[in-house]
Amino acid sequence: MSVNNDDGESDESDNDFYSSFNKFNPATSSNNSDISDTLDSSESRQLNLINLQVLTYFNSKKKELDLLDDFPNIKQFFLKYNTTLPSSAPVERLFSGAVQVFTARRNRLNDHTFEMLLCCRSNNRY
Template sequence: MTASKDGSSRNTLQSELAPRDMTVTEEDVEPELSEFTTPVSPLPATERQESICAWIWDGCSMLEQQLKKKAIKTRFAEVLESEDAVLAAVTLPKFKLRWLRTQDRKDKAKASLLAECRKLVLDQDQQAGTSTSTPTCHQSRDSAIEDEFFSFEDEDDTSSTAESEVTDYFKSGAQEIDSLNGFALIKKISLRYNAATPSSAPVERLFSLGKLVITPKRNRLSDQKFEKLLVLRYNHWFNS
């Protein structure tokens, strides 16, 4: 009885220690893989890629706009900070103070226009005084100096006249250029800063440069080609 038990245990041990076939077939693995494998759709990944591309594109477009704004400010900084250019734009009814973004710049432009109007009123008063006054022997030099020293009301009238016209001008909603006829002082300032001085010098330069473009060998140039060559020649002459 004991010998039979020992023999059976020996056979079991030998069967466990015997080499086994480790080959794994597809049929053995497929049931296990089916538990972990789920169908994956490519749409979520595609949508995510599109959202990332859109985000990158928006960032690039914003950066491009910022670079353009910075380039414009850098290129035209001298013009934008010029008081003459600001007065030229402010005295046009179509623009006034609408194009200025900050309140500080609006206040500065309004103060500059008010100062110009006061100068015009003073000049008009001086011209009117010199044209109407006649030299008399009865008025002494001391009395004239005294009258000029105590002329407070004239300065107040000058300030109030200029300030009222500037205030009415900015309150007016008219955008036509003809509306300047109701503001005499501002009209004079607008004509001073917006009317270019006529000169024939640039046209004469173009005619002189045109002789260098039209040569005997270029007698069949079209109008468009001639204009392009003339502009290129003028830019080369101007830059040099």
């Protein structure tokens, strides 16, 4: 899922995400005959397969991530929506180090030398 600055596009993708859950959920559907009318046999089979995978996944005792390899639909969903939150801390550390490398005495460093010194300084901590 991509993050867009345009609120309309982001809201639309969120609505698509939630509508996929509510579309075939008997609790949110007006009646169960709507479900059978909107599904053909291949969609019904796919939905049953996904439901079976979800139930099997939730009942599994194994908790490692390699378990997702056994459930391709859940893995695809997991990779799409379970993203890490970006952090600005490493970039802030790098800029802080850049201020210490690029001093008044080193004001004539070319870009390549400055980059190498900054990399050496940041890698020296590890």
